[in-house]
Amino acid sequence: MIYANEYGTVDLLAEQFLQSLKSDKGTIGVKLSGGADTALLLHLLAKEISERNLNFSIVPYTFNDKPDRFIVAQNIIHEVAKTFPKVKFEKHQYDEISPPYRKVFDKWALKLTRQYDIVFFTNGVNLPAPEEAITINKELAKFVGTREAPRNYDTQDLERIGIQDIPEYSPFKDVDKRFTAQLYEDEFLLETLFPLTRSCLGSAEVTDYHEKPCKICYWCEEKYWAFGQYDAIG
Numbered sequence: 001m002i003y004a005n006e007y008g009t010v011d012l013l014a015e016q017f018l019q020s021l022k023s024d025k026g027t028i029g030v031k032l033s034g035g036a037d038t039a040l041l042l043h044l045l046a047k048e049i050s051e052r053n054l055n056f057s058i059v060p061y062t063f064n065d066k067p068d069r070f071i072v073a074q075n076i077i078h079e080v081a082k083t084f085p086k087v088k089f090e091k092h093q094y095d096e097i098s099p100p101y102r103k104v105f106d107k108w109a110l111k112l113t114r115q116y117d118i119v120f121f122t123n124g125v126n127l128p129a130p131e132e133a134i135t136i137n138k139e140l141a142k143f144v145g146t147r148e149a150p151r152n153y154d155t156q157d158l159e160r161i162g163i164q165d166i167p168e169y170s171p172f173k174d175v176d177k178r179f180t181a182q183l184y185e186d187e188f189l190l191e192t193l194f195p196l197t198r199s200c201l202g203s204a205e206v207t208d209y210h211e212k213p214c215k216i217c218y219w220c221e222e223k224y225w226a227f228g229q230y231d232a233i234g
């Protein structure tokens with residue numbers, strides 16, 4: 001279905017994309033960070049599966065880039081599963097992560113393709129906030145859009161490790177976080193799903209041991225730029 005607002009257009013699971021897949025059934029590997037973009041992606045995928053009677057199940061997987069990240073992700077999964085009870089969720093997968101990140105992603109891509117009949121992987125990667133919107137972390141704002149940034153793990157990476165017929169689908173790659181924020185409003189998710197999301201990657205020292213957002217990391221800046229608010233709690 002086409003989702004459009006003043007910040008862009010995304011045709012999620014377009015017919016052309018579905019036809020390019022190796023199968024019209026199987027499992028979607030959803031990289032769920034617990035941030036606003038991946039939470040929205042999980043919600044919209046479940047909505048598409050439910051409303052279009054698609055034959056896909058979902059396996060969400062999470063890397064603990066903060067100690068409680070898998071719990072944040074589980075709360076999001078619970079909320080989406082409650083909203084779309086017809087959709088089948090496989091057991092949530094999660095793991096620790098440390099550099100080099102692409103190696104960890106490689107390991108997990110191989111593990112998940114062995115364990116499930118993965119038809120495609122997907123992620124919530126979008127355009128970074130423009131430099132002028134970011135006051136503290138201009139360098140990171142520039143870096144996150146480059147191919148070298150770990151978050152931009154893509155189909156080429158999967159092919160590099162021998163996974164040939166399973167794409168990494170990035171439906172938000174041409175829109176920025178303002179598009180995400182507008183969709184939260186349009187889909188009535190600001191009171192339900194949004195408060196469960198966490199973007200801040202600040203250290204324990206600047207977040208009272210993850211009790212509150214740091215308000216200075218790139219992810220805090222980006223969330224505030226798009227939504228006008230920080231994480232509800234740390």
Ligand SMILES: [Zn+2]
Binds near residue numbers: 213218221
């Ligand atoms: Zn932060």
